[in-house]
Amino acid sequence: MKHIALPLMTIVIMALLGACTKSASYQEGEVYHGFQLIENRFVEEVNANCLYFVHEKSGARLMKIAADDANKLFSVSFKTTPADDYGTPHIMEHSVLNGSKNFPVKSPFDQLLKGSLNTFLNAMTGSDFTTYPVASMNEKDYFNLMHVYMDAVFNPLLHSDPNILKQEGWHYELDSLDGDIVYKGVVYNEMKGAYSSPERELDYQIYKLLFPDNTYGVSSGGYPSAIPKLTQAYFKEFHNTYYHPSNSFVLLYGDADLDQELSFLDQNYFNAYETSDKVIEIPLQAPFDAKKTAVKPYSVPLESETEDQTFLSYNFVAGLNTDEELVMALDILSEALVNHESAPLRLAIQEAGIGKDIYAWVDNTMQNVFQVTVQNANLEDQEQFDDLFFNTLKHVVDSGFDTETVEGIVNRMEFRLREGNTPQKGLMYLFALKNSLLFDENPFAGLEFEKPLAAVKEGIKNGLLESIVQKHLIDNPHALLMVLEPQPGLENELAEKTTQELAEYKSSLNQEELEQLIADTKALKEAQQKEDSPEALATIPMLALSDVSEDVQWYETVEKSVSEVPVLHYNDFTNNIVYANLFFDMHALPKELIPYGRLMTELIGKLNTENYTFGELDNALNIHTGGFYTYLSSYLENNSDDQLLSKFVVTAKATEDKTGQLFDIASEILNHSKLEDVERLKEVITRHQSQVESEVKNNGIKYAMTRTTSYYTNRGMFNELTDGLSYYNFITDLTDNFDKNGAEIVEKLQQTASLLFNKQNLIAGITCSEENYVIYQQELKKFIGTLPNEKVQSNTWAFDFEVKNEGLTSSSMVQYVVKGYDYKKLGYEWDGKMQVLNQILSRDYLQNKIRVMGGAYGGWAQISSTGNALFASYRDPNLSETLENFDAAPEFLKAFDVDSTEMTRFIIGTISNMDRPTTASQRGSMAINNCFTKQTKAKLEAERHAVLTTSVEDIRSYEEMMADVLAQDVICVYGNDQKIKDNENLFMEIKSVTN
Structure with a gap:
């Protein structure tokens, strides 16, 4: 048959028509692999057929966005509604990814990070839902990822292995009879780091008061002091309650075969379940009779200046997030009232000299929250802020918003909605759909922005924004003025209180109980250090090197x-x-x-x-x-x-x-x-x-x-x-x-x-x-032609370098520890195989030492072609111990020994970091970067070949280089002021990051 060359646009249109025709063949009311098709709707905003199913036996809901996009996304999500600050949804999100029935390794998640071609791999906990999205451009890899994630959420090992909660959530740690008991746990330290932010503390206090009677009044991520109240029994029951298919929603996006997707999900998972009669609902918070005002503290370092460090925040519960027009109008209002350069509230606050910055945003929880916050203010500004706030709102209602300002804001919103400038379209649609999937009778509502946008544009002509200000702000008693003021040394007081509580707990234990706790600590550490068996590792699906393309992503500009x-x-x-x-x-x-x-x-x-x-x-x-x-x-x-x-x-x-x-x-x-x-x-x-x-x-x-x-x-x-x-x-x-x-x-x-x-x-x-x-x-x-045209002198900057090894003190409850140097200054040169070295150090050595065993939220290496070789830890409870783990990396490399399968896993994981989906604007940026850095396609091809041919011996050969880098003893630590002072011998200089 003679081949006929077609124009590119013709091919694209044919592909789109093919995808649409295939998905359009599914008939509403019919059952496909246990899934009944409720509605098959072409959604113009995503230019694809969107098919909404319900699995008859299990009650699982599923939507397929049949877009012609090779970057396929799968996600499974659950409505999760905690009743306390234990952080159970967040710890659950971590824990289900620590081994399952079909994949009984310590962390399938980390194995996938090491060795899949994923373009996105993560899990996220919100205030009312938890989601597990993965994406890949390789179809075989896509189904592998789907399998591991589905098994993780429905068949986790956490029910039989209490060490998972101990590691990911919290546990008591005691190494010897004369030692101190401490709390350890990944999420525990993650949230200590999170709540070192005054803005995070501000949000916590706001929602605690705005929603005293439902799930939004607690921290789904976990409040540090409450996390140790979580028990194994409570934890298991939470999973049984919320992680059922009837409470799940699956999103499929991209060009994978829908029939294959439905068949896989039905046969391997959903067909084993019966529909649950338990419905997870969130009761509406009853409105207040009158506005509330509260003053709460947040920590700053001892001897810090407190002037101009107070937050003033007005918060209003405003309607439901299923009201698409209201949500869109509130977003416009946040810009028109506050964030725009000449917004009336911004100008009023600036003129009054209250604070240094003001910003507004809308949180689309089930009941929307409209927030306006002034930072760097003072406690005595509260009354003036209150008066000025409502006087400005009343003036806005009386005089109206500037029409040109509103027109510009709507135009920018419309541009963003239509452009969709992200390579992760599936992820974008997942979050767009979240509210309509959880709370709306119309599951498509989150995608279909045209209708509410048109209604809002028309409503603006008739005073919509002004009426919202009157109804949802001025006349709304469900409001809170939160004042968050600095309290020097508060974190040290809280740390001392925790130390005292742990000391009292230790004194309450008898000899036998103490010895048991020591034994439990030792057993957990041994479990963390124990390597997965080859049989267990073999269960993790992976690609072969033959599945990996040898082609590089190459983009170049034409110089004109x-x-x-x-x-x-x-x-x-x-x-x-x-x-x-x-x-x-x-x-x-x-x-x-x-x-x-x-x-x-x-x-x-x-x-x-x-x-x-x-x-x-x-x-x-x-x-x-x-x-x-x-x-x-x-x-x-x-x-x-x-x-x-x-x-x-x-x-x-x-x-x-x-x-x-x-x-x-x-x-x-x-x-x-x-x-x-x-x-x-x-x-x-x-x-x-x-x-x-x-x-x-x-x-x-x-x-x-x-x-x-x-x-x-x-x-x-x-x-x-x-x-x-x-x-x-x-x-x-x-x-x-x-x-x-x-x-x-x-x-x-x-x-x-x-x-x-x-x-x-x-x-x-x-x-x-x-x-x-x-x-x-x-x-x-x-x-x-409008620019000056004068001779330019190019300056050569001579920088004076000095190794300072600083300890940067703050009110943070955790540390950020960094050590490194420029290996090129030591005589070493870049090689593409170092990308695999970086993967191994980050995903294997530091992941285990810094996160799993050390309890930090993260640890990684950053070895770049520019010469930088850095080790870093994130939200880390430790300091000197982390530096010791950094320094032991050469010994790890010296002893590095894995089989060919594991080496292939590391190589494929490295390639995953090199091959990413891109938008046109991103490709343009990469092309310009290639020009400025004098990158060539040949260099990239040589690097890719080096990655694909990296051996165990190659990795061992970097022992000397890493030893030389670490021997330079160049460090910087940002962290808790007391912790840094306790380790002052490590630093040449200790200084506060602020004041």
Whole structure:
């Protein structure tokens, strides 16, 4: 038969029609492998047939989104409604993944992370449901993942093995008669880390008071002090109650064969169950008679300043999450009332000088919660905040919202809904469906946004937003004003209380009970150290190397030129959206202005310009673009730290017909922002400082890792100056001394802008089709004509490196421990086999030592082609013990010995990290990255070949390199102030991360 070549678009359309025709053949009312098809509906918003089934025998519900997408997703979800703070749903989520009937290994989850081609593999616990999603582009792998996850949730070993709860939840640990009893457990320490965040504590206290009578008033993740109340009997009963098919919902997404999926699920799992008559329901919280006010504490380190550290938060229970129009309107309201640059409540709070930042968001629990929070305020601001809040709302109701502001917000929302710019479409739809699946009679409602969007747009014309403000905010008694104030040393007090409770518990035990606890501790550790048998490991399904493609994901740009400015064009179908980037070389700045370059990314787009007020500018961006962002990015040519490229990046997206408006606005922002407007400048810098401070308190691992690499690499130092503690200190000093140094700050910002935003300092990047490029080119040419065109001097930054080995103290209840160095400085070179080394150290050695045995939430290695070799732990109760485990890694490598099957598993897991689904915009970014770093397809192919041919001997050969790296003894620890002080001998310097 003669082969006829068809245009690409024809092939795509035929594939879509084929998928639609196949799924359309399923008839409503018919039963397929035990599943009765309730409805087969084509949903325009996802461009696919969506088929809703109920399994007749077990009561399980299932939806298939029959999209023509190779990145297939399977998830099984359960409504989980805890009645206490024990964290049972969260611990259950961890525990079911620790061995099951058909896969009796210690952690099938970790085995899959080691050796599957998954593109997504995780599990998540929300306030009212728990979900287990997996995704893969390989069909064999997809069904393997489905099998392991289904067996995990329905046949877990937790019923017969109490060590699982002990490891993943909590247990008493005692090593000797004269030792102290301590709490250990992965989730216990995870939540200690989570509740080190004042924002997490704020949410806990808010929901505890807003929902005293239903599940939303407790912590599904677990409140640290309550987790040790969870017993094995209670735990098992929770699983029996909630993990039944009748309480489950399965989502299938992508191009896998539906008949095969249904057959597999029926024959292997659901056919073994009968429908349960137990219905999991959440009673509605009765509204309050009157608004509540509460003041609660959160911890800051001893001797910390408490001024400007209080949170003021207004919270309203507003309708049901099944009201799609209300939910959408509330989201718009959060932007129009608070988050927009010229939102009335934001302006009122700024003018009154209350706090440094204000933000709003909507939590779509069964009963929506509309939240408005001011951070960096003071306790004495409470009364003024209360009055100002409601006076502003009343004014809004009387005068109405600015129509242009609302139009822009709706446009941005609509753009986001239609674009769906994620490679994990199945995961996106899972969360879109969550509320309609749990609470709505129409399971499709979460996907079908067009109808509520049209209703909201029409309603806005008739005062919808104003009526919501009146009904759900002003007249709503189901409201809470929560004040969260700092209390220095509170965490140490709580730690001391826990120590005292454990001491009292120990004193209550007799000799025999103490010896039993010691024996139990030893037995748990032995179980954790015991390796899975070859027979058990053989049950975990895996692919063969022959299932793995030798092809690399390679994307490259075509270099063009517009008005003598280089343009990097990545040609791809983008559905008539242009993804535009402007790269301005940061090396135009002298070293002392580097932090100002970062600050500039936070300022432009938020300031007044010659032709726009900052509010009008926000409106224009919302109306004409799908996003406009500025940030710094760094690249290493040929992976060499001595060839650092740092770029000030402007990235924006818009539909093709609005490319001109996009560049007009970009020109206005870059050329005509009023940096000399000190009043507005102070407002934005103060807000930014508040946001950075919040990040410093909540993201210990980021700051510890950045600080560590700043001790010895150019890129690390650049990141430290622009996004590390050094930058935090810089921006805090600017804020504290703005009134005194305002003129100097303006001068440096103007100098920074004039050096950066120059035609000769620019490279443009674009992801779009050739057809769209024609218009892009015309508009880019006009834009370039607006830029200054002056000779640029490129500065070489000479950084002074110093190993500081710092202990960074905070009120955190856990530690983030980092150790590492640049192996290239020690004479070693990158090899693709190091990617497998990284997989083995992370998924095998550190996973076991740091998480399973140490009780931390996570531990991993990060060995990169740039030279960095880092070990890190996350939400870790330990400190010196973790460093000892890091230092023992070379011994692990020396003794490393696995069979060919296990080695294949590690190799396939490594490939999984290399092969990911992508969107057009992501492919464009990867292509530009390849250009800047001088990456080539040949290099990537050589690396992939190295990975696929890695041997046990190769891994052993890295013992010397890792020993040399660790021998440099370069560390940084972010953690609890007392814990760090107790280990002061490890540090050259101890300092607080804030104040």
